[in-house]
Amino acid sequence: MTSNSICLGIIGGGIMAEAILSRLLAQKIFAANTILVSEPRAERREFLVQRYQVQVTADNQATVSASEILLLAIKPQVFAQAIANITPNPHSTVISILAGVTLDKLEQAFPQQPVIRVMPNTPATVGTGMTAIAPGTKVQEQHIQQAKSIFAAVGEVVEVPESSMDAVTGLSGSGPAFVALAIEALADGGVASGLPRAIALQLATQTVLGTATLIKETGMHPGILKDRVTSPGGTTIAGVAKLESLGFRSALIEAVKTATARSKELGE
Numbered sequence: 001m002t003s004n005s006i007c008l009g010i011i012g013g014g015i016m017a018e019a020i021l022s023r024l025l026a027q028k029i030f031a032a033n034t035i036l037v038s039e040p041r042a043e044r045r046e047f048l049v050q051r052y053q054v055q056v057t058a059d060n061q062a063t064v065s066a067s068e069i070l071l072l073a074i075k076p077q078v079f080a081q082a083i084a085n086i087t088p089n090p091h092s093t094v095i096s097i098l099a100g101v102t103l104d105k106l107e108q109a110f111p112q113q114p115v116i117r118v119m120p121n122t123p124a125t126v127g128t129g130m131t132a133i134a135p136g137t138k139v140q141e142q143h144i145q146q147a148k149s150i151f152a153a154v155g156e157v158v159e160v161p162e163s164s165m166d167a168v169t170g171l172s173g174s175g176p177a178f179v180a181l182a183i184e185a186l187a188d189g190g191v192a193s194g195l196p197r198a199i200a201l202q203l204a205t206q207t208v209l210g211t212a213t214l215i216k217e218t219g220m221h222p223g224i225l226k227d228r229v230t231s232p233g234g235t236t237i238a239g240v241a242k243l244e245s246l247g248f249r250s251a252l253i254e255a256v257k258t259a260t261a262r263s264k265e266l267g268e
């Protein structure tokens, strides 16, 4: 169903769409009856209505036509199919979270309207995401503010030129997997040193979360924090020296560079 008062239309009612809309509703940025989601699967539509009382449709054109802001939240592989035969609505701002779909491609599909390319990351699903937004050629300050207010509901937002999107993908997009590996490895180290698995995982997770929070809240440089916890001849400097000898920092640097290069490759 459609309405003329739809503020936010979402194409694709999957994981990321749900993460965003649930927080937009909880923070009262949009009212449920001003959000319309188009989603092909009936049971998923039913779930979104039951859980969030948003409006739903199986018709992408209805969502495109009704929306002031159109959020594309489908998988990149179905982009062409989802917008095939769609008549764009020149009065809406288009925001895309599709990994690897360039502003150029988006502006070809929506030639008369402002288009913003956005890269959120998985922690957005729990409200601690990191989102980068890159404005297209017709975007004005008010459109950037619209996009920022949407993604601020699921975490932090930075604006970057589109040329930085591959690096954003390599760092904050892929980064949750790198950090998950680090947490798992720290827990393995704890188990190898005699801790029960559950306690080791709790210690590892809270240590990563606590350190990130400390750095963020104090603005302390990570190198200074490291210096503060390494006493002369102590345990921590012994561990740090081992990490250096095994190339821990270069491994992370290379991981981000390689993920960035892969993102570039996939976009070609």
Ligand SMILES: NC(=O)c1ccc[n+]([C@@H]2O[C@H](COP(=O)([O-])OP(=O)(O)OC[C@H]3O[C@@H](n4cnc5c(N)ncnc54)[C@H](OP(=O)(O)O)[C@@H]3O)[C@@H](O)[C@H]2O)c1
Pocket: 011, 012, 013, 014, 015, 016, 017, 038, 039, 040, 041, 044, 060, 073, 074, 075, 076, 078, 081, 082, 097, 098, 099, 119, 120, 121, 122, 123, 173
């Ligand atoms: N998840 C993340 O952490 C993350 C991070 C950064 C960027 N992104 C981007 O976010 C986008 C969505 O990812 P996701 O994880 O939310 O995927 P998802 O859970 O698979 O959601 C996509 C939804 O779109 C629906 N859909 C499929 N074809 C459609 C069509 N023709 N018209 C309308 N809807 C259609 C799917 O329905 P069916 O299930 O029936 O196919 C599904 O409900 C992707 O482009 C991804 O690159 C995701």
